[in-house]
Amino acid sequence: MPGEIHFQTLAQLQEALASKSVSSVELTRRHLDRIEAVDGRVQAFNSWDEEDCLRQAEASDERRAAGKIKGPLDGIPVGLKDVIAVKDQPLTCSSRMLERFVSPYDATVTSRLKNAGAVLLGRLNMDEFAMGSSTENSAFKTTFNPWDTSRVAGGSSGGSAAAVAVGELPVSLGSDTGGSIRQPASFCGVVGLKPTYGLVSRFGLVAFASSLDQIGPFARTVGDAGRLLQVIAGHDPRDSTSIDTATPDYSKALAEKKGPWKLGIPREYFAEGLDPEVKEAIQAAIDWYADRGCEMVEVSLPHMHLAISVYYIVATAEASSNLARYDGVRYTHRSDRAEDVVDLYFKSRAEGFGEEVKRRIILGSYVLSSGYYDAYYLRAQKIRALIRQDFSKAFAEVDGLLTPTSPFVSFKAGEKTRDPLAMYLSDIYTISANLAGIPGISLPCGFNSQGLPIGLQILGEPLGEANLLAIAQSFERAHDFIDRHPNPSPPD
Amino acid sequence: MEYEAVIGLEVHVQVKTESKIFSSVGVGFGAQPNSLTDPVVLGLPGVLPVINREAVEKSIKVGMLLNGSIPRVTKWDRKNYFYPDSPKNYQISQFDRPICSGGELEIELKGPSRNVMGEHKTIALTRAHLEEDVGKLIHLEQESLVDFNRAGTPLLEIVSEPDMHTPEEAYAYLTALKMLLIYGEVSHCDMEKGQMRCDANVSVRPAGQKKLGVKVEIKNLNSISGVRNGLAYEIERQIQVLLGGGTLVQETRGWDAAKGMTYHLRSKEESHDYRYFPDPDLMPVRIDRRWRERLRASLPEKPFDRQRRYFDQYSLPYTLTSVLIPDPELCHFFEEAAKRAKLPRQAANWIVNNLLGELGKAGLTLSESKVNPAKIAQLVNLIEEGVISKNLAKERVFPEMFKTGENPAAIVQAKDLGLSESAEELEKICSEIVQANPDTVAEVLSGNKKAINFLKGRVMRATRGKANPALVGPLLEKLIAEKG
Numbered sequence: 001m002p003g004e005i006h007f008q009t010l011a012q013l014q015e016a017l018a019s020k021s022v023s024s025v026e027l028t029r030r031h032l033d034r035i036e037a038v039d040g041r042v043q044a045f046n047s048w049d050e051e052d053c054l055r056q057a058e059a060s061d062e063r064r065a066a067g068k069i070k071g072p073l074d075g076i077p078v079g080l081k082d083v084i085a086v087k088d089q090p091l092t093c094s095s096r097m098l099e100r101f102v103s104p105y106d107a108t109v110t111s112r113l114k115n116a117g118a119v120l121l122g123r124l125n126m127d128e129f130a131m132g133s134s135t136e137n138s139a140f141k142t143t144f145n146p147w148d149t150s151r152v153a154g155g156s157s158g159g160s161a162a163a164v165a166v167g168e169l170p171v172s173l174g175s176d177t178g179g180s181i182r183q184p185a186s187f188c189g190v191v192g193l194k195p196t197y198g199l200v201s202r203f204g205l206v207a208f209a210s211s212l213d214q215i216g217p218f219a220r221t222v223g224d225a226g227r228l229l230q231v232i233a234g235h236d237p238r239d240s241t242s243i244d245t246a247t248p249d250y251s252k253a254l255a256e257k258k259g260p261w262k263l264g265i266p267r268e269y270f271a272e273g274l275d276p277e278v279k280e281a282i283q284a285a286i287d288w289y290a291d292r293g294c295e296m297v298e299v300s301l302p303h304m305h306l307a308i309s310v311y312y313i314v315a316t317a318e319a320s321s322n323l324a325r326y327d328g329v330r331y332t333h334r335s336d337r338a339e340d341v342v343d344l345y346f347k348s349r350a351e352g353f354g355e356e357v358k359r360r361i362i363l364g365s366y367v368l369s370s371g372y373y374d375a376y377y378l379r380a381q382k383i384r385a386l387i388r389q390d391f392s393k394a395f396a397e398v399d400g401l402l403t404p405t406s407p408f409v410s411f412k413a414g415e416k417t418r419d420p421l422a423m424y425l426s427d428i429y430t431i432s433a434n435l436a437g438i439p440g441i442s443l444p445c446g447f448n449s450q451g452l453p454i455g456l457q458i459l460g461e462p463l464g465e466a467n468l469l470a471i472a473q474s475f476e477r478a479h480d481f482i483d484r485h486p487n488p489s490p491p492d
Numbered sequence: 493m494e495y496e497a498v499i500g501l502e503v504h505v506q507v508k509t510e511s512k513i514f515s516s517v518g519v520g521f522g523a524q525p526n527s528l529t530d531p532v533v534l535g536l537p538g539v540l541p542v543i544n545r546e547a548v549e550k551s552i553k554v555g556m557l558l559n560g561s562i563p564r565v566t567k568w569d570r571k572n573y574f575y576p577d578s579p580k581n582y583q584i585s586q587f588d589r590p591i592c593s594g595g596e597l598e599i600e601l602k603g604p605s606r607n608v609m610g611e612h613k614t615i616a617l618t619r620a621h622l623e624e625d626v627g628k629l630i631h632l633e634q635e636s637l638v639d640f641n642r643a644g645t646p647l648l649e650i651v652s653e654p655d656m657h658t659p660e661e662a663y664a665y666l667t668a669l670k671m672l673l674i675y676g677e678v679s680h681c682d683m684e685k686g687q688m689r690c691d692a693n694v695s696v697r698p699a700g701q702k703k704l705g706v707k708v709e710i711k712n713l714n715s716i717s718g719v720r721n722g723l724a725y726e727i728e729r730q731i732q733v734l735l736g737g738g739t740l741v742q743e744t745r746g747w748d749a750a751k752g753m754t755y756h757l758r759s760k761e762e763s764h765d766y767r768y769f770p771d772p773d774l775m776p777v778r779i780d781r782r783w784r785e786r787l788r789a790s791l792p793e794k795p796f797d798r799q800r801r802y803f804d805q806y807s808l809p810y811t812l813t814s815v816l817i818p819d820p821e822l823c824h825f826f827e828e829a830a831k832r833a834k835l836p837r838q839a840a841n842w843i844v845n846n847l848l849g850e851l852g853k854a855g856l857t858l859s860e861s862k863v864n865p866a867k868i869a870q871l872v873n874l875i876e877e878g879v880i881s882k883n884l885a886k887e888r889v890f891p892e893m894f895k896t897g898e899n900p901a902a903i904v905q906a907k908d909l910g911l912s913e914s915a916e917e918l919e920k921i922c923s924e925i926v927q928a929n930p931d932t933v934a935e936v937l938s939g940n941k942k943a944i945n946f947l948k949g950r951v952m953r954a955t956r957g958k959a960n961p962a963l964v965g966p967l968l969e970k971l972i973a974e975k976g
Contacts, residue, residue, distance in 0.1 A: 085538045105531045206537040211772035239540050240775050324581035325535045368767035
């Protein structure tokens with residue numbers, strides 16, 4: 001196989017494996033080589049087990065030789081954010097708290113990947129417990145942006161985005177609670193999809209905010225994101241919030257759906273705080289859709305300005321409860337300075353959790369406290385219903401909404417770490433999709449004057465992934481952004 | 493001053509299910525520690541709960557048996573607090589949409605004697621909600637261990653209104669509740685195995701006062717009589733504090749059964765803020781009309797309703813029903829016998845007074861009995877038809893039935909225990925006995941009526957017990973009168 005195997009698309013790799021022009025072992029080996037070569041600068045991975053990867057690849061090659069491949073991903077390396085459980089692999093959530101925790105079970109998405117034959121290659125770095133927008137909240141390392149390693153990869157799924165962008169993996173899985181797939185995808189110049197809440201099982205996804213969390217794919221093309229989604233989507237009886245519906249054939253839908261579409265431009269997404277270069281790139285994308293016959297309408301999402309406030313009440317409330325189990329008693333970090341059981345809780349949690357996680361636990365405990373519940377949590381839930389209603393009104397009229405993914409491009413490492421509110425604003429355009437449970441995709445739509453990627457976000461109605469992918473792919477195919485790859489310079 | 497106690501009870505009942513409330517792991521007692529666990533029970537990172545339908549159905553049935561109102565939609569909430577026996581440090585419970593609201597429980601107070609039915613009352617209920625049980629801590633000298641086998645067992649908490657006033661009422665409430673739950677096949681309610689647990693809230697106030705006094709919660713009440721004794725102690729303690737001019741504080745107290753006293757556990761200030769909120773991992777459960785109707789159709793007859801029916805339908809005396817009613821299996825046994833017996837009341841008598849006694853002596857349970865309801869009915873009918881005497885039935889037939897499981901009719905035939913058919917023959921024997929015992933006859937004639945029993949005994953001996961005692965007495969009286 002010629003050239004840079006690590007920048008081939010999933011579709012190309014599937015073909016190469018099928019035609020036996022490459023083996024899974026070779027493919028895996030080449031990706032491991034790439035990791036060896038660049039991960040020192042990008043730091044996308046928390047860990048990987050070379051022997052185990054190669055064993056999986058060998059098994060795949062044996063299946064293929066015997067004509068018994070398991071599924072569409074047989075032999076393809078896939079990386080998982082370190083928040084998704086894989087039996088006998090570490091599940092750290094990039095936290096000291098779970099630094100030594102090894103999962104005794106598989107997440108549902110993991111079982112599905114295994115059943116499709118995927119080679120599970122490594123654990124990808126993230127903000128601790130998926131709380132953050134830059135991967136700087138990882139207890140272990142910061143993941144840097146492959147386009148400029150002085151900058152952040154975004155977050156919380158920074159490792160999953162950077163690894164795909166830099167060719168360490170063809171595809172990966174992340175999780176998105178308020179933009180944690182789409183924002184790093186936008187920062188790293190790759191495609192990231194947050195599915196409809198309930199389309200992909202959360203069983204085995206370590207919970208941050210249960211009513212908002214959703215697993216989704218990273219890929220270098222829209223089609224590849226659809227291919228990975230195809231494998232992981234579908235009803236799971238082990239997740240009560242999973243939707244019991246037949247999964248569409250996304251590749252078929254992509255081939256059939258050609259538009260033109262009626263697209264909405266929500267005016268609230270183009271207000272102050274939007275970087276001019278980002279605005280320009282998004283406007284160019286809007287113009288492109290208009291030029292090829294899409295009907296463009298301005299829409300309004302009147303409760304949009306409340307989304308961040310609502311999010312930081314709902315998400316932190318759920319997190320304060322979800323993270324209570326990490327207490328020093330059983331499998332977590334345990335303080336060796338504790339005097340009694342209450343002291344054990346205090347010290348283990350003080351030592352095991354990072355600053356941002358503590359901030360959110362405290363905030364979440366506060367909004368649920370008696371006397372404050374009605375004013376904060378209950379009111380937030382009411383506004384959440386209004387935000388959902390805003391979107392359903394919009395989707396009664398249009399097929400999709402076009403917005404920037406993030407108000408700005410990747411920022412310098414350390415730039416926002418002292419200002420949590422500034423960091424929270426990175427997610428201002430992505431958060432409402434989680435509150436409404438609707439799908440959203442981010443795809444590259446240009447580069448700024450410093451050569452940093454800009455992401456276009458398309459939002460769709462619940463279970464409208466097929467449409468969303470088709471709208472995104474039509475743009476992708478008319479542009480060459482996916483052909484540009486970062487080449488992180490070696491350290492001086 | 494006269495004081496009145498006000499009591500409310502919170503009863504936790506483990507709902508008997510195949511598997512745990514949110515996972516497919518089995519439920520049990522006494523298994524190897526931490527063997528009845530899986531990632532869901534242990535609350536490992538990433539796991540999700542899935543509600544157990546059986547637990548919901550049984551809880552709805554309890555709600556219906558308690559005449560509570562079953563909501564169209566019920567949902568689960570998280571109760572947040574840290575404790576090492578709690579795998580997630582929150583308990584999945586129900587806050588504002590419990591599976592049953594309101595309701596009432598009919599209770600029977602202790603009667604003036606064992607043979608007399610006590611007063612019946614209805615105690616109002618607040619609610620019943622379904623939640624998960626926690627694990628168990630085992631404290632050693634240097635360290636504490638935790639066993640999560642019990643964690644995730646479905647637990648129904650039944651909360652009464654502060655509607656009781658004496659420890660006896662509380663005792664009667666628990667007895668009635670236990671009986672109802674056993675009828676509903678919801679739980680065996682074995683308090684020693686923790687299948688049923690009770691906390692009591694109690695306050696006292698001057699008699700006649702409307703306003704409630706300061707409430708004290710008592711925990712560790714590990715048996716039904718423990719509840720009665722703990723309350724009796726606590727009520728007296730509170731009254732003594734007030735009589736001594738002291739004031740009571742709202743607190744939680746423990747019951748020390750060995751010392752027979754309550755002791756301070758924690759005060760109100762130390763109580764938790766549970767930060768309840770809807771569990772985002774679980775969907776609300778809709779209980780539609782069809783489901784409701786199906787469950788309603790499957791409800792058992794309630795214990796006190798059955799008791800009233802036994803009075804009306806079978807004319808059973810209170811004492812017999814008070815043995816039968818608490819045990820649905822025994823009731824079923826009785827009703828099967830009653831269907832075939834000419835005198836159902838006699839069947840009940842044989843079951844309660846003979847069969848249970850023999851089973852007890854042999855250390856057997858009812859299901860191990862070789863005597864079945866049909867055989868009891870046959871025995872009753874043999875006596876009623878005059879085929880055999882009651883005495884012989886008791887002395888010779890029943891022990892044989894109990895030992896071998898043989899039919900009573902077959903035993904009667906094999907041992908030739910049937911009553912003598914011929915009245916002539918019996919009259920002849922009686923006449924001979926009267927002739928042979930002139931002294932006794934004279935005694936009877938002189939007014940000592942009891943002396944006739946000696947003659948009856950002679951007749952029975954002469955007939956080897958086969959004479960029908962109902963005939964022998966009048967016959968002897970007639971013959972003696974002829975002498976006089």
